[in-house]
Amino acid sequence: MAIQQLDEPSTFKGTSYVGGEASGVLMTSDLELSFWGGVSSQTGHVIDKHHPLSGQELKGRVLAIPGGRGSCTGSTVILELLLKDIAPAALVFERRDEILTLGVIVSEELFGIAIPVMTLDPSDFRQLLKLNGRSVHISNGQISTYHPGNGTSKIIHEVDSSEPKCSTPDLNLTELDYAFLENAHGDAARAAMRIVLRLARVMGATELMDVTQVHVDGCGYTGKGALAFAENLRDRGGKVRVPTTLNSISVDKNLQRVQGANEEFTDGATRLADAYTDMGARPTFTCAPYQLDTAPGLGEQIAWAESNAVVYANSVLGARTMKYPDFLDICIGLTGRAPKAGPHVEINRRATVIVEAPRVSIENIDDSFYPLLGYHVGSIAVSQIPAVTGVEHLAPTQDDLKAFGAAFATVSGAPMFHIVGVTPEASTLEAATGGALTMRSVETKITDLIKCWNELNTAAKGQPVDLVSLGNPHFSLSEIQQLAQLCKGRTKDPDVHVMVTCGRTTYASACRSKLTDELEEFGVQFITDTCWCMITEPTIPHTTNATITNSGKYAHYGPGLTGKSFYFGDLARCVDAACGSNYVESRPRWLE
Structure with a gap:
C-alpha cells in the first residue's frame, strides 16, 4: 500500500523477492515484456518492435512493468545483462514474475551479483506508472522518489562470500529435500535445491513434489552466462535424477551444418549442449517435445520449460507443468523435485476469462486462422487462463493447436488455455471454468484478427x-x-x-x-x-x-x-x- 500521498516524495511499500538497494530513473510500461526476443542480451536495448519501449536502453533504469510474458528464456537474458553490467538497476512488477526473478536468483546464487526485485499491489503500481522518468530509490521492498541532485547512481547489490539466505520456514520439506540441502547427493544437487526452494517461495508453494520428466529450455546459447551456469553444475558433479529432454540448441549438430555464427559462438553453443548431455539429458534438441514418443499423458506431473511446449503440454495433452524458467528446469532435473504450485494444482488450471471466437466455417478459413486467433486470445488473456468457445465445429488438428498455442504463448504469460469441446479438460464450458457462474467474457470478431494480421x-x-x-x-x-x-x-x-x-x-x-x-x-x-x-x-x-x-x-x-x-x-x-x-x-x- 502507498504509505504517502503522491506529493514530494512519494513512497510505496511492496513485497521483496530479491533484496538489496538501487537507485535510478524510473522506466515504466503498462504492457508486459518478454526479455527473450524482446531485449538484446548484447546491448540491453528493447528490441521487440511491437512494444512501447522498443529502442529504449534498460541499463541503470528501474524498470516497472506488470510482469513478463512470452519465452521461458527471459531468465537467461537477465543473467547475461547482469554479468555484462547492462541490466536494469531494479525490477518492479505488478504481479510476481517467476521467469525474470529466477534469472536474478541464479545470478546471486552462483555469481554473487543481483538487483532488487519487488512487486507492488495493483493500485500502487498504477500510481507508480505516472512517475515515469522520475528518479527513485529502492531498499528491500520500498520504493521512493527523490531529488538526484547532480545525477543518479545505480547500486547493484553484490552479496558477500557467504551464501544468500535460503529461508524455508513456510515449506514442508521431506527427508529427501533436507538431504539435498545437506549435500548428501552432491554439490550440484545442493545448489540446485537451493535455487528450487528460493523460487518456491516466490511462487507461494508450501511443499515440493516429484515429477516424472523434465524438458530443459536453457540449452540455447545466449551468452557466456548461460554456459558458465551449465558448466558450473556439470563440473560440480551434476547428474539428472529423472528423464530429461533438451530443447533446441544454437547449432545444427545432427546435420553438421554451420548456421553462419562466428567460431566463438559456435564453440560456446556446442559446449553448452555438451554440458547438458554430460549431466545425463537426452540430446533430443527440439522445441516440440510433445512430438517425441516420451510425451506425457493426461494428469502427469512434469517440469517443462519453453513457452510453447509448456502451453501445449498443459492445454492439449492435459499434463501438468508450470511455465518453468530456464535454469530452474535443470535444477528440477538434478533433484526430481518441483514446487507444488500453479498448474500442478487442480484449482489453478481453471479458466478465468471466456473468449468467444469469431463465427467462421471450416470451408472458408485457412491454417493462418489458428495462429491469428491464438495471438489475439493471448493479448486478451495476458495473465489469465482463457476458455475459448466457438471452435469445436472446426475440429482443429494437433498442428492447428500447436500453432494456436505458440502464438498465444508469445504474448501471454498464462501457462495454458482451454478450447471448449476440443482440449481434454474442457469438454464443456463448465468443466473449463470449474463451474464458475460469472466471469469476464470477450466476443472477438474478424476485424480483431485483421488487426493481428496487420501487426504481424x-x-x-x-x-x-x-x-x-x-x-x-x-x-x-x-x-x-x-x-x-x-x-x-x-x-x-x-x-x-x-x-x-x-x-x-x-x-x-x-x-x-x-x-x-x-x-x-x-x-x-x-x-x-x-x-x-x-x-x-x-x-x-x-x-x-x-x-x-x-x-x-x-x-x-x-x-x-x-x-x-x-x-x-x-x-x-x-x-x-x-x-x-x-x-x-x-x-x-x-x-x-
Whole structure:
C-alpha cells in the first residue's frame, strides 16, 4: 500500500523477492515484456518492435512493468545483462514474475551479483506508472522518489562470500529435500535445491513434489552466462535424477551444418549442449517435445520449460507443468523435485476469462486462422487462463493447436488455455471454468484478427521475399507431408530460400518416408537441432528483402531478432512466395 500521498516524495511499500538497494530513473510500461526476443542480451536495448519501449536502453533504469510474458528464456537474458553490467538497476512488477526473478536468483546464487526485485499491489503500481522518468530509490521492498541532485547512481547489490539466505520456514520439506540441502547427493544437487526452494517461495508453494520428466529450455546459447551456469553444475558433479529432454540448441549438430555464427559462438553453443548431455539429458534438441514418443499423458506431473511446449503440454495433452524458467528446469532435473504450485494444482488450471471466437466455417478459413486467433486470445488473456468457445465445429488438428498455442504463448504469460469441446479438460464450458457462474467474457470478431494480421505483416507493400521460414515451433511429420503435397509439380524461384527446422527424430522419419528427397529436389533445406529463434546470418540473408513465415510466434519475434521485415500467411501462401508469387501482402479472402 502507498504509505504517502503522491506529493514530494512519494513512497510505496511492496513485497521483496530479491533484496538489496538501487537507485535510478524510473522506466515504466503498462504492457508486459518478454526479455527473450524482446531485449538484446548484447546491448540491453528493447528490441521487440511491437512494444512501447522498443529502442529504449534498460541499463541503470528501474524498470516497472506488470510482469513478463512470452519465452521461458527471459531468465537467461537477465543473467547475461547482469554479468555484462547492462541490466536494469531494479525490477518492479505488478504481479510476481517467476521467469525474470529466477534469472536474478541464479545470478546471486552462483555469481554473487543481483538487483532488487519487488512487486507492488495493483493500485500502487498504477500510481507508480505516472512517475515515469522520475528518479527513485529502492531498499528491500520500498520504493521512493527523490531529488538526484547532480545525477543518479545505480547500486547493484553484490552479496558477500557467504551464501544468500535460503529461508524455508513456510515449506514442508521431506527427508529427501533436507538431504539435498545437506549435500548428501552432491554439490550440484545442493545448489540446485537451493535455487528450487528460493523460487518456491516466490511462487507461494508450501511443499515440493516429484515429477516424472523434465524438458530443459536453457540449452540455447545466449551468452557466456548461460554456459558458465551449465558448466558450473556439470563440473560440480551434476547428474539428472529423472528423464530429461533438451530443447533446441544454437547449432545444427545432427546435420553438421554451420548456421553462419562466428567460431566463438559456435564453440560456446556446442559446449553448452555438451554440458547438458554430460549431466545425463537426452540430446533430443527440439522445441516440440510433445512430438517425441516420451510425451506425457493426461494428469502427469512434469517440469517443462519453453513457452510453447509448456502451453501445449498443459492445454492439449492435459499434463501438468508450470511455465518453468530456464535454469530452474535443470535444477528440477538434478533433484526430481518441483514446487507444488500453479498448474500442478487442480484449482489453478481453471479458466478465468471466456473468449468467444469469431463465427467462421471450416470451408472458408485457412491454417493462418489458428495462429491469428491464438495471438489475439493471448493479448486478451495476458495473465489469465482463457476458455475459448466457438471452435469445436472446426475440429482443429494437433498442428492447428500447436500453432494456436505458440502464438498465444508469445504474448501471454498464462501457462495454458482451454478450447471448449476440443482440449481434454474442457469438454464443456463448465468443466473449463470449474463451474464458475460469472466471469469476464470477450466476443472477438474478424476485424480483431485483421488487426493481428496487420501487426504481424510488417513488410512494405511490394517488398520482395528472399526467405521462406518454416518450423517455429519445429515442423511435425504431418506438416512436412503437407508441404510436400503443396510443392509437388511446382518450381521454386532460385532467388528465394526455403528452410524448414524440425527435430532430429522428425527428420529421420521424413527421411524414411522419402519426403526429404522430394522436398530437397524442390529446393527445401532442412535444419535440425536448432530453430528460427536462434538462427542468424548468413542463413538468414542480410538483404532489404522480406521473410515470410506461417508462424505467428516468429512473425512477432522475427523483426527484432533479424532486423528484417516479415510477411505472415498460411503454408500455401508461403509456398506461393517460394515460387515467386507477388501477392503475399494481400489478406486472404476469409479475412476480407
